Amino acid sequence: MQRRSFLTGSVALAVLSLTATARAATRDEAAAKVLSSWYRLALELVRHTATMTPPVASRALALLGVGAYEALVPDGRGLVTLAGQLNGLTTLPDRAPGQGYDTAVVLNGALETLVAALFSNTGPTGQRAMAAMTAKMAEQAAEGVAADVVAASRSVGAGLGAALLDWAATDGGAVIANQGFPMSWAPKGTPGEWVPTSKIALQQAPLLPDWGRNRPFAMPALTDMVALPCGIADPTPYSEDPGSAFHTEALEVYDTAKALTQDQTHIARFWSDDAMLTWTPPGHWVAILLQVAEERGLDLTARVEALARMGIGQADAFIACWAAKYRFNTVRPITYIQKVIDKAWTPLLNTPPFPEYPSGHSVQSAAGARVLTALFGPDYAFADQSPTPDGVPPRSFASFQAAADEAGISRLYGGIHFRPAIVEGAKLGACVGGFAVNLRTRA
Amino acid sequence: MKAHLILTLTLAAPALAEPQVPVFQDQTATSGIAHAYTGDWEFMVGGGVAAFDCSGDGLPELFFAGGTSPAALYRNQSTPGKLAFAPQVSGLEADRVTGAWPLDVDSDGVMDLVVLRSGEDLVMRGLGECQFQRANEAWGFDGGDLWSTAFAATWEPGATWPTLAVGSYIDRKEEAFPWGSCTENRLYRPKGQGFAAPLALKPAFCALSMLFTDWNLSGRPSLRVSNDREYYKGGTEQLWHLEAEPRLYGPDEGWKPLKIWGMGIASADVNGDLYPDYYLTSMADQKLQTLADGPGKAQFKDVAFGLGATAHRPYVGGDARPSTGWHAELQDVNDDGYVDLYVVKGNVSAMPDFAKDDPNNLLLGGDTGFTEAGDRAGVASMRQGRGGSVVDLDGDGRLDLVAANRNAGAEVWRNTGSDTAGAPLGHWLMLAPQAPGANRDAVGGWIEVRVGERVQRRELTVGGGQGGGQIGWRHFGLGAAEAAEVRVIWPDGTQGAWQSLAADGFYHLPKGDPAIKR
Numbered sequence: 009m010q011r012r013s014f015l016t017g018s019v020a021l022a023v024l025s026l027t028a029t030a031r032a033a034t035r036d037e038a039a040a041k042v043l044s045s046w047y048r049l050a051l052e053l054v055r056h057t058a059t060m061t062p063p064v065a066s067r068a069l070a071l072l073g074v075g076a077y078e079a080l081v082p083d084g085r086g087l088v089t090l091a092g093q094l095n096g097l098t099t100l101p102d103r104a105p106g107q108g109y110d111t112a113v114v115l116n117g118a119l120e121t122l123v124a125a126l127f128s129n130t131g132p133t134g135q136r137a138m139a140a141m142t143a144k145m146a147e148q149a150a151e152g153v154a155a156d157v158v159a160a161s162r163s164v165g166a167g168l169g170a171a172l173l174d175w176a177a178t179d180g181g182a183v184i185a186n187q188g189f190p191m192s193w194a195p196k197g198t199p200g201e202w203v204p205t206s207k208i209a210l211q212q213a214p215l216l217p218d219w220g221r222n223r224p225f226a227m228p229a230l231t232d233m234v235a236l237p238c239g240i241a242d243p244t245p246y247s248e249d250p251g252s253a254f255h256t257e258a259l260e261v262y263d264t265a266k267a268l269t270q271d272q273t274h275i276a277r278f279w280s281d282d283a284m285l286t287w288t289p290p291g292h293w294v295a296i297l298l299q300v301a302e303e304r305g306l307d308l309t310a311r312v313e314a315l316a317r318m319g320i321g322q323a324d325a326f327i328a329c330w331a332a333k334y335r336f337n338t339v340r341p342i343t344y345i346q347k348v349i350d351k352a353w354t355p356l357l358n359t360p361p362f363p364e365y366p367s368g369h370s371v372q373s374a375a376g377a378r379v380l381t382a383l384f385g386p387d388y389a390f391a392d393q394s395p396t397p398d399g400v401p402p403r404s405f406a407s408f409q410a411a412a413d414e415a416g417i418s419r420l421y422g423g424i425h426f427r428p429a430i431v432e433g434a435k436l437g438a439c440v441g442g443f444a445v446n447l448r449t450r451a
Numbered sequence: 452m453k454a455h456l457i458l459t460l461t462l463a464a465p466a467l468a469e470p471q472v473p474v475f476q477d478q479t480a481t482s483g484i485a486h487a488y489t490g491d492w493e494f495m496v497g498g499g500v501a502a503f504d505c506s507g508d509g510l511p512e513l514f515f516a517g518g519t520s521p522a523a524l525y526r527n528q529s530t531p532g533k534l535a536f537a538p539q540v541s542g543l544e545a546d547r548v549t550g551a552w553p554l555d556v557d558s559d560g561v562m563d564l565v566v567l568r569s570g571e572d573l574v575m576r577g578l579g580e581c582q583f584q585r586a587n588e589a590w591g592f593d594g595g596d597l598w599s600t601a602f603a604a605t606w607e608p609g610a611t612w613p614t615l616a617v618g619s620y621i622d623r624k625e626e627a628f629p630w631g632s633c634t635e636n637r638l639y640r641p642k643g644q645g646f647a648a649p650l651a652l653k654p655a656f657c658a659l660s661m662l663f664t665d666w667n668l669s670g671r672p673s674l675r676v677s678n679d680r681e682y683y684k685g686g687t688e689q690l691w692h693l694e695a696e697p698r699l700y701g702p703d704e705g706w707k708p709l710k711i712w713g714m715g716i717a718s719a720d721v722n723g724d725l726y727p728d729y730y731l732t733s734m735a736d737q738k739l740q741t742l743a744d745g746p747g748k749a750q751f752k753d754v755a756f757g758l759g760a761t762a763h764r765p766y767v768g769g770d771a772r773p774s775t776g777w778h779a780e781l782q783d784v785n786d787d788g789y790v791d792l793y794v795v796k797g798n799v800s801a802m803p804d805f806a807k808d809d810p811n812n813l814l815l816g817g818d819t820g821f822t823e824a825g826d827r828a829g830v831a832s833m834r835q836g837r838g839g840s841v842v843d844l845d846g847d848g849r850l851d852l853v854a855a856n857r858n859a860g861a862e863v864w865r866n867t868g869s870d871t872a873g874a875p876l877g878h879w880l881m882l883a884p885q886a887p888g889a890n891r892d893a894v895g896g897w898i899e900v901r902v903g904e905r906v907q908r909r910e911l912t913v914g915g916g917q918g919g920g921q922i923g924w925r926h927f928g929l930g931a932a933e934a935a936e937v938r939v940i941w942p943d944g945t946q947g948a949w950q951s952l953a954a955d956g957f958y959h960l961p962k963g964d965p966a967i968k969r
Contacts (some may be wrong), residue, residue: 055630056630058734058773058805129802129803130800131628131802132491132492132495132679132800132801133492133621133682136626137626137628140626140627187804207756207757208756208761209764210764251469284680287681399685
């Protein structure tokens with residue numbers, strides 16, 4: 009009888025355990041839906057919010073990634089908090105002991121809070137979309153969850169989001185004036201320095217010249233945009249002399265542009281990632297991650313871990329890149345080629361309104377590839393399905409590194425970068441990405 | 452531009468380095484007009500004003516879109532020097548109206564009105580004495596049920612009934628992910644004394660302005676469409692061949708993708724090459740396009756920056772954030788022979804990245820491009836502007852200004868001349884072509900005004916702007932010239948005879964007959 013009773017009890021415990029496991033799985037499914045829905049909206053808001061130039065978008069996506077990750081840390085999944093690992097993030101709010109919390113509702117509370125703040129500048133349609141998403145997700149996340157748990161969980165999630173926003177308020181990127189363009193800009197008149205490349209009035213000053221002074225996430229802080237933690241070679245000395253190294257590099261851009269193949273044109277357009285027309289470069293790499301996570305059936309824990317690493321890697325890549333850009337402040341190909349080689353020349357792509365060296369695409373793509381390679385291996389073949397402008401079809405790659413390499417060279421095909429900016433940028437990005445990869449996320 | 456400017460010296464003597472700033476008097480409070488375009492998200496665009504004479508007295512009435520408020524027609528009772536309007540019960544008091552354009556659809560000599568809505572569009576037949584009657588069924592017009600936001604009209608060669616283009620915006624039922632949901636644009640072609648079922652112009656990219664225009668003087672108009680990049684995916688500005696099966700101009704014809712927050716189109720010959728140039732309103736920089744490589748290629752270059760016409764941020768008031776442009780018109784408000792530019796500005800709603808206090812622009816054409824004078828002229832309204840009109844409201848030959856505002860009252864300014872006492876600006880002409888039979892207002896034709904060797908040529912169009920347009924007297928500034936030679940190139944290509952007209956008069960220009968002074 010005692011044995012039977014014991015067995016009955018064991019069965020009951022097992023059933024309870026299985027029920028708890030099944031319920032946890034169900035809640036993870038609900039949380040995964042919350043995660044994917046908010047990220048889908050966030051990528052659209054990146055495209056549709058004027059403040060969201062690529063550096064600013066990278067910061068927003070990093071904060072979202074950290075928020076999603078930290079929302080799950082106290083769940084007993086074996087995740088380690090990033091507080092104490094990320095610059096300036098010392099602690100995050102504790103949860104009340106003995107109170108039950110729901111993963112999906114906590115996550116929703118955090119993402120709702122972060123999206124509302126990070127994309128507060130979006131227009132009336134974005135605001136309407138955020139309101140619709142907030143209402144929909146609140147309802148979906150809370151389905152089947154006791155009201156008191158919903159209230160406590162939402163509060164905890166919102167508190168987490170608010171704490172992260174407080175932390176980010178001092179990173180240097182929280183306030184963006186005039187869409188990131190200084191109200192005035194005085195060139196020094198040095199040969200080879202960046203000068204405006206368009207006839208757009210707003211872009212007669214370069215974008216976010218102080219972004220390199222921002223506090224990085226995982227990368228060591230920079231000092232006056234000079235001491236890059238990974239280092240970068242100096243750009244080729246400026247020269248207008250035929251036969252000089254700089255002139256030769258310019259000729260390569262010029263000659264390549266004049267003989268672009270269909271595939272090269274396709275590559276340039278595929279990776280153009282223009283602000284306000286696409287999800288921008290950091291959004292592109294987040295989209296690649298989301299696609300691969302879906303393909304691989306990543307569980308919720310691994311997804312938030314990956315999103316945090318990717319976001320952090322992208323944000324640090326832009327800080328490092330911008331520090332280098334404004335340290336060297338070099339001229340774009342359109343300026344040089346029109347002055348020295350062919351005054352009627354125009355590149356395939358619109359030249360971005362900031363200095364040339366190093367290539368932003370090369371830095372951040374290399375960082376993205378470093379993160380993804382660490383997560384999925386060096387030979388993960390995939391077809392990038394990210395939406396591209398002008399209906400450019402998807403492109404297939406043998407590895408993340410191959411994708412990053414193509415993103416880099418696309419800027420030469422597009423006529424907006426010289427080769428050293430691509431080569432050296434990729435080295436810088438791979439190094440910066442390492443800081444995100446080396447974060448400790450598992451106990 | 453330079454050649455044009457040199458030629459202009461013969462016209463506007465003495466040449467002015469700084470354009471004469473006209474003085475505008477705000478007569479809104481006493482005008483009798485009390486109307487606002489109201490509504491939330493669904494009425495963040497549109498909100499135009501149509502100017503046309505429906506009373507037969509030669510003065511333009513004003514019809515305002517109302518959004519969630521009823522649209523309203525104001526009958527013009529102005530006398531020279533005093534703007535006066537009275538609300539007119541007309542049959543046009545529909546709700547959900549986003550814009551309207553006058554057009555004598557049935558060519559009976561009484562102006563009709565095409566009314567765009569967030570909902571079913573309407574064609575309203577003019578009955579005379581500013582009374583209108585729904586004609587959708589009588590004229591076979593399928594008004595659909597979209598968020599309509601752009602309009603243009605023309606008469607295709609040989610047609611006795613107009614072709615209409617109606618552009619639409621977002622699928623208004625999409626809440627969380629409206630981006631990429633641009634709904635179709637429609638082309639209504641004649642079928643007897645009415646319209647055939649509309650033809651979808653695909654792809655559609657959330658049009659906010661359309662204009663039939665003969666950009667290369669081919670004798671056949673094309674359709675320019677200015678699209679809002681905020682909502683399309685893979686979209687661009689568009690130029691359509693108006694053929695049996697309309698087709699888009701492509702790169703092989705010189706057309707280059709341009710992605711802007713396209714909101715309004717204004718057209719006039721700015722650079723003096725006798726081909727129409729196009730001002731495209733947007734957010735931050737506005738665009739001014741001229742032919743890049745002659746009429747053989749549909750290739751345009753943006754010359755706004757060089758000519759000081761970007762109007763990209765407020766020039767007064769202290770709010771330095773980028774601007775949001777809506778309605779634009781190119782007209783000569785100071786009668787010096789240079790076209791000037793009126794741009795109605797206003798934040799979409801409360802977008803923090805863009806100026807809240809965003810003054811309307813009055814950019815005066817001069818010998819080095821355009822000079823901002825909105826504040827000096829007294830028209831730098833900070834209201835949330837949408838539609839507008841540059842039109843002589845009181846019949847004194849000077850162009851007055853109208854602004855239609857969102858969630859704020861419309862405004863009217865009277866042009867008092869070079870000072871408040873009415874001192875003259877330059878000389879001027881007001882001209883109204885009259886064609887027999889169909890297309891009585893000669894839409895698709897041209898008026899040419901010649902002083903010395905210089906010719907001003909203006910295309911007669913219906914469309915463009917933001918949510919509204921006008922038909923009526925066509926104004927030309929003459930500078931110091933006391934007479935000018937005038938002719939009409941009719942829509943069928945017939946060139947009227949040059950005839951000399953004394954300045955400062957209103958003239959009807961009947962086809963085949965001498966001008967008739969009003």
